[in-house]
Amino acid sequence: MVQQAIADVTARIQERSRPSREKYLGRIEAMRREGPRREGLGCANLAHGFAACGATEKQRLHQGITPNLAIVTAYNDMLSAHQPYERFPAIIKRAAREIGAVAQVAGGVPAMCDGVTQGRAGMELSLFSRDVIAMAAAIALSHDMFDAVAFLGVCDKIVPGLVIAAQAFGHLPAVFIPAGPMPSGIPNETKAMLRQSYAEGKASREDLLEAEAASYHAPGTCTFYGTANSNQMLMETMGLHLPGGSFVNPDTPLRDALTAAAAQRALAITALGEDYTPVAQILDERAFVNGIVALHATGGSTNHVIHLVAMARAGGLILTLDDFADLSKAVPLLTRIYPNGGADVNHFTKAGGTGFLIGQLLEAGLLHPDAKTIAGHALEGYVVEPYLDGGRLAYRPAAAASSDLSVLRPARRPFSQDGGLKVLEGNLGRAVIKLSAVAPERRKLRAPARIFHTQEEVEAAFCAGELNLDFVAVVRFQGARATGMPELHKLTPLLASLMAQGHQVALVTDGRMSGASGKVPAAIHVSPEAQDGGPIARLRDGDIISLDAEAGMLMAEVSAQDLQERANASCDLEANAHGYGRDLFELFRAHASAPELGASGIV
Known part of the structure; x- marks a missing residue:
């Protein structure tokens, strides 16, 4: 039942x-x-449809049964x-x-x-x-x-x-x-460690490529x-x-x-x-x-x-x-x-x-x-x-029992009592977060915002040593109407490295992180997106962000009046509109629905 x-x-x-x-x-x-009723097709239509078939297939399709x-x-x-x-x-x-x-x-x-x-x-x-x-x-x-x-x-x-x-x-x-x-290739955890080491400058490109090639092989x-x-x-x-x-x-x-x-x-x-x-x-x-x-x-x-x-x-x-x-x-x-x-x-x-x-x-x-x-x-x-x-x-x-309880468990002995995905709400809108790989002690965070408009800006700040602190990386103008809502996986090794150093770190973005967001708490698909004038566009460096995944809460500690009166930030997206076929997708960006409506231009 x-x-x-x-x-x-x-x-x-x-x-x-x-x-x-x-x-x-x-x-x-x-x-x-x-339909389909092939006998209802005109003779030329049907002949076109089976012209390249063998004799037996032609006969079968000709009969229509x-x-x-x-x-x-x-x-x-x-x-x-x-x-x-x-x-x-x-x-x-x-x-x-x-x-x-x-x-x-x-x-x-x-x-x-x-x-x-x-x-x-x-x-x-x-x-x-x-x-x-x-x-x-x-x-x-x-x-x-x-x-x-x-x-x-x-x-x-x-x-x-x-x-x-x-x-x-x-x-x-x-x-x-x-x-x-x-x-199976090399253990996934080994690959993840190499990625983090590379982000920290402790492994070479050759080391990383060898590990990736042994994984995707x-x-x-x-x-x-x-x-x-x-x-x-x-x-x-x-x-x-x-x-x-x-x-x-x-x-x-x-x-x-x-x-x-x-x-x-x-x-x-x-x-x-x-x-x-x-x-x-x-x-x-x-x-x-x-x-x-x-x-x-x-x-x-x-x-x-x-x-x-x-x-x-x-x-x-x-x-x-x-x-x-x-x-x-x-x-x-x-x-x-x-x-x-x-x-x-x-x-x-x-x-x-x-x-x-x-x-x-x-x-x-x-x-x-x-x-x-x-x-x-x-x-x-x-x-x-x-x-x-x-x-x-x-x-x-099917097997009556799991042969490896570290991988697959019966419903009466779960890894946790609720699922791996959570919905977050607050004065920044709505977002989702994948918790299945996030440690319980990382699921609640209060820290100042650092505002970025690209992954590359985050990477540059990391390499310059500017991120050795507790913070929430707010990466905006990554939504469907702005840049097509790309996945932001370049951020995972960087933020994971900072977490490993003992910092409290999280990500808030109107972009995507897919199924590989891993141990970094990431509030993604923030809607409304920045390009649509969502509250995320009115955040400033230093604003305190509270993220509580267990309670389903995502808040900027800014008064409603202050947040409302602030001007929306702007972002020059001209470079994202052309090259590599991006100009052909302008119609999709212009008509994309919100993530919670499917982020689609046709559905």
């Missing part, structure tokens, strides 16, 4: 979303009635997480042929890596790449040739963008197929628990992955078997069969609550406080920060995966993985067991793990 707190949040999402959800479902029903699976892929071979997708279309097409169906690559979408663009101009395109991905996927599906979709995407903005596109084509079944994490997702791996956890818990599919390593027989099975499952749930399961039926309020619960229980990426809102709004569902906050109070933290510990996702899988985690959350009444999934059964059937039986995919019950 679902706990009352979970049921209450679900009910209020359903109630506040009723008008927009009904409107959305009405549009999707109209699309379902209209064979399901056709669209493959929308984020493949590129620069990014380790997406390089394995090079092989997937062939696997999917072969799996389709085996059951008398067809699969075609409908289109590709861009996939950029925040790890590569971190601290560079390209990072200012990162958040908006989510909207571009959604639009690119919509173009791929616009040909009305397809009965279902297999989405190939893993990383930070790619999966949310693909989910938004899936919602736009909610009359089609949609299956998400992950590529899996790379094998093979095809697959980075193994720390940032946005990419949080994506995979969400897709499984929200019913868009096959059970146990999230964290199987690339280029292994089990990964290939899961890929083939996912393709065949997508083809089994089209409107041409007896088990029609469009994505609009799966992604309801229960699915989103299940996703938020899993995010809290694993200390997942703060990016998803933005992404889940945008993903839900694409389907007519309205999530608020209060939903995240109330669910966090009810959900215990069950994992410690770097940066919330030393383990990585491979260690998590070995300890019991998603099957054990979902089982524990279901047993505790924290998930909706009846939520629909692509698998042909409800979420309660996901308490399993995949394996190969004579070369064929099979399932067995």
Whole structure:
């Protein structure tokens, strides 16, 4: 039975979303009635659509009774997480042929890596790449040739963008197929120590590059628990992955078997069969609550406080920060995966993985067991793990106990009684903070503000020895309307170094820090942002900032009248508007919504 707190949040999402959800479902029903019906296409249209197919596929599509699976892929071979997708279309097409169906690559979408663009101009395109991905996927599906979709995407903005596109084509079944994490490299804590040493000038660039290369060393997702791996956890818990599919390593027989099975499952749930399961039926309020619960229980990426809102709004569902906050109070933290510990996702899988985690959350009444999934059964059937039986995919019950309690715990013995994300409020607006890796004694801070407008200004002050004190780094004009809301990971080693020297340090910003904010208390996504005239634009050096993560409070100790009467600071953003393609994204910056509304220009 679902706990009352979970049921209450679900009910209020359903109630506040009723008008927009009904409107959305009405549009999707109209699309379902209209197609896809390939026999309704003009002869030239249809001939164009299968011109490059083999004779058998042409015949099948000509008859119009064979399901056709669209493959929308984020493949590129620069990014380790997406390089394995090079092989997937062939696997999917072969799996389709085996059951008398067809699969075609409908289109590709861009996939950029925040790890590569971190601290560079390209990072200012990162958040908006989510909207571009959604639009690119919509173009791929616009040909009305397809009965279902297999989405190939893993990383930070790619999966949310693909989910938004899936919602736009909610009359089609949609299956998400992950590529899996790379094998474990050097210990994450060793890498973090090298980064801190480099920031302090105690390690060379060669030392740091050697450590980074030993960490990011093979095809697959980075193994720390940032946005990419949080994506995979969400897709499984929200019913868009096959059970146990999230964290199987690339280029292994089990990964290939899961890929083939996912393709065949997508083809089994089209409107041409007896088990029609469009994505609009799966992604309801229960699915989103299940996703938020899993995010809290694993200390997942703060990016998803933005992404889940945008993903839900694409389907007519309205999530608020209060939903995240109330669910966090009810959900215990069950994992410690770097940066919330030393383990990585491979260690998590070995300890019991998603099957054990979902089982524990279901047993505790924290998930909706009846939520629909692509698998042909409800979420309660996901308490399993995949394996190969004579070369064929099979399932067995998930582990009954965690094999490593330092990584994964049962709900009755959590690492903490509430989730890893908190919402902060006060006279500076609203913000979020990831607490799962922040020591309890660091969660409450009162210190003077130091005002910065770029990461580079913080770095320069650090190198000049100006930050050897207790302070709150306020890094503003980093919001979606200002610079595209880049992630600010260059700050983590610097601030962590100051904390290690005994200083009380925190970050307050209208930018992002993703899932890797680590042990530095960071109040992020401050809204309204500075560019929108938010109170953060009226802070001055020396203003005392009080941050109390346990109480959910973020305050400047400035009188309401004084704060109101101050003039907003200005920031020359001309340099951020051009170069590296940034000029092409002016429309997105101008129309971006607030973070708690999804920070989107299209949703």
